[in-house]
Amino acid sequence: MIRLLKLEYLKNLNYRPFKIFALLYFIVLIGLLFIGLVDFDILGIKVNLKEQGMYNFPGVWNFTTYIVGLLKIFLGCIIVFSICQEFSNRMFKQNLIDGLSREEFIFSKLLTILVFTGFSTLLVFIIGFILGKSYSATQESGLIFKEIYFIFNYFLKLFTFFSFLMFLSILFRKSIFVFLGFFMFWFVEKIMIGVETFGIQHHITELEKAKVLNTTTFLTDYLPLESMSNLIPNPLVRTSMAQMLGMEFKFQYPIGSVIACVIWSIVFISSSYYILKKKDW
Amino acid sequence: MEKILEVKNLTKRFKQIAVNNISFDVEKGNVYGLLGPNGSGKSTTFGMLLSTINPTSGSWKWFGKEGTDTDTLKRIGAIIEQPNFYPYLSAEKNLEIVATIKGTPTQRIDQVLETVNLLARKKDAFSTYSLGMKQRLAIASALLANPEVLILDEPTNGLDPEGIIQIRDIINSIAKSGTTIIVASHLLDEIEKICSHVIVLKHGTAIYSGSVDAMSNTKGFFELKSDDATALISVLNSLSIFSSVKEKDQLVIAQISQDISASELNKKLFEKGIFLSHLTKKKESLETQFLELVKQSNS
Numbered sequence: 001m002i003r004l005l006k007l008e009y010l011k012n013l014n015y016r017p018f019k020i021f022a023l024l025y026f027i028v029l030i031g032l033l034f035i036g037l038v039d040f041d042i043l044g045i046k047v048n049l050k051e052q053g054m055y056n057f058p059g060v061w062n063f064t065t066y067i068v069g070l071l072k073i074f075l076g077c078i079i080v081f082s083i084c085q086e087f088s089n090r091m092f093k094q095n096l097i098d099g100l101s102r103e104e105f106i107f108s109k110l111l112t113i114l115v116f117t118g119f120s121t122l123l124v125f126i127i128g129f130i131l132g133k134s135y136s137a138t139q140e141s142g143l144i145f146k147e148i149y150f151i152f153n154y155f156l157k158l159f160t161f162f163s164f165l166m167f168l169s170i171l172f173r174k175s176i177f178v179f180l181g182f183f184m185f186w187f188v189e190k191i192m193i194g195v196e197t198f199g200i201q202h203h204i205t206e207l208e209k210a211k212v213l214n215t216t217t218f219l220t221d222y223l224p225l226e227s228m229s230n231l232i233p234n235p236l237v238r239t240s241m242a243q244m245l246g247m248e249f250k251f252q253y254p255i256g257s258v259i260a261c262v263i264w265s266i267v268f269i270s271s272s273y274y275i276l277k278k279k280d281w
Numbered sequence: 282m283e284k285i286l287e288v289k290n291l292t293k294r295f296k297q298i299a300v301n302n303i304s305f306d307v308e309k310g311n312v313y314g315l316l317g318p319n320g321s322g323k324s325t326t327f328g329m330l331l332s333t334i335n336p337t338s339g340s341w342k343w344f345g346k347e348g349t350d351t352d353t354l355k356r357i358g359a360i361i362e363q364p365n366f367y368p369y370l371s372a373e374k375n376l377e378i379v380a381t382i383k384g385t386p387t388q389r390i391d392q393v394l395e396t397v398n399l400l401a402r403k404k405d406a407f408s409t410y411s412l413g414m415k416q417r418l419a420i421a422s423a424l425l426a427n428p429e430v431l432i433l434d435e436p437t438n439g440l441d442p443e444g445i446i447q448i449r450d451i452i453n454s455i456a457k458s459g460t461t462i463i464v465a466s467h468l469l470d471e472i473e474k475i476c477s478h479v480i481v482l483k484h485g486t487a488i489y490s491g492s493v494d495a496m497s498n499t500k501g502f503f504e505l506k507s508d509d510a511t512a513l514i515s516v517l518n519s520l521s522i523f524s525s526v527k528e529k530d531q532l533v534i535a536q537i538s539q540d541i542s543a544s545e546l547n548k549k550l551f552e553k554g555i556f557l558s559h560l561t562k563k564k565e566s567l568e569t570q571f572l573e574l575v576k577q578s579n580s
Contacts, residue, residue, distance in 0.1 A: 015369055
């Protein structure tokens with residue numbers, strides 16, 4: 001394992017897109033975590049996320065992981081570029097000839113993903129904790145770690161997302177096709193969700209619709225991107241503004257989505273391996 | 282003789298057949314040439330033996346062990362088609378990666394770079410190298426782990442004459458050290474200069490496998506010239522030790538069927554009153570032999 005980490009370190013350290021995106025990611029990530037300290041002017045209304053309760057325990061875990069989660073595409077670019085260049089430079093083939101197995105190749109890429117995901121998660125946890133400690137309205141010990149599972153969900157969300165990108169990178173081997181493929185996939189998922197929702201709702205009355213939305217299990221909820229996004233709900237309804245408008249924050253731990261994400265990760269990783277195994281290089 | 286590689290009935294079918302049922306053995310310490318025109322299946326054969334291409338059928342043994350696993354690959358040094366390295370990394374870093382994969386110490390990096398005369402450029406990015414330098418770096422990389430077998434696919438492809446000579450010298454000195462080498466090329470001259478054994482491929486089929494010397498069973502031919510060509514030809518025919526006697530470019534070419542030395546022939550002709558102005562005994566070049574083989578396999 002040390003050997004594979006060293007290999008990834010040697011391969012990526014001097015790779016420019018890698019350095020640029022990694023630096024960019026961590027700068028923006030840290031910047032975004034402190035966003036609550038800044039006043040925004042939206043349509044003449046002054047908005048300050050800190051005053052909206054962004055750093056209040058336990059909601060801070062929801063807010064920070066959600067906001068920072070939007071950045072994952074930066075890290076995704078790193079993963080995509082560094083995997084695709086292995087193919088465009090014909091280095092995967094050369095690595096094989098030099099004596100790296102296909103398993104080791106996948107594993108080394110997973111290690112990179114784990115390192116990034118782990119580091120990003122740790123950073124969010126530490127900074128979230130510090131911010132919560134400094135600005136939270138409550139410091140009740142029972143509340144501090146009440147929703148700490150968002151940190152775990154964040155980790156899983158990133159890991160599943162990157163496994164998905166790794167799979168696409170190995171499937172298409174050119175970064176431009178990976179991005180196109182990703183948007184196609186996202187688009188198709190949205191259409192499927194639309195079709196299923198319509199199929200369930202089109203023959204019932206308006207009144208029942210709201211009820212159905214809450215009680216029916218949607219199969220499309222378990223599609224990869226949808227289950228990833230269900231791991232961390234949009235914290236908008238938790239802001240004090242939304243609370244004033246009478247919105248209620250209801251959240252049940254999305255155990256279904258967690259399982260779906262784990263299964264999808266396994267599917268992506270094993271499909272990646274299958275492609276490497278079956279294709280002639 | 283210890284067998285390094287035994288290939289049995291190896292076949293690869295893409296959309297059409299690329300390698301068709303080929304079998305050959307590679308013995309320790311020899312230099313083998315895999316000969317054949319472009320598209321005859323040389324690289325595909327190497328690809329299968331190096332685990333990058335899945336064979337359709339057939340089997341092989343490296344060092345007596347079935348198939349190709351990573352431990353086997355670590356005992357092989359290989360360059361295929363073109364030098365592949367991370368373009369943004371220096372020669373040194375690239376070799377460090379190879380050393381990490383192979384699990385060999387990095388101390389040898391300077392030594393192999395010295396062998397291929399690249400030590401002075403080791404800190405420069407691979408992308409700044411000329412083709413000849415890239416090719417030499419590929420050889421350095423293949424030598425890094427002290428391989429028992431060296432596989433070279435078109436090592437002089439696209440190089441200038443000086444580059445070709447450099448590469449050939451390097452290969453020759455490696456061969457002298459006792460390393461088994463398998464080199465693929467479509468350049469006959471190349472193979473002739475460095476190989477002791479050849480495998481000739483054509484449309485994926487091995488049409489010859491054996492030593493270079495045994496490749497053609499002809500005993501060679503004489504080139505002769507005399508002032509009276511007609512008399513010379515009739516005397517040569519009357520000796521009945523030649524399979525054919527032909528005139529070509531003012532020279533008489535006589536294919537030997539019964540071995541005879543040049544001085545003996547000269548003596549015989551002198552006795553018959555024929556005076557030669559030119560006499561050479563020659564063996565067919567690999568090129569002629571190769572073309573002969575290809576012709577035979579066509580018919």
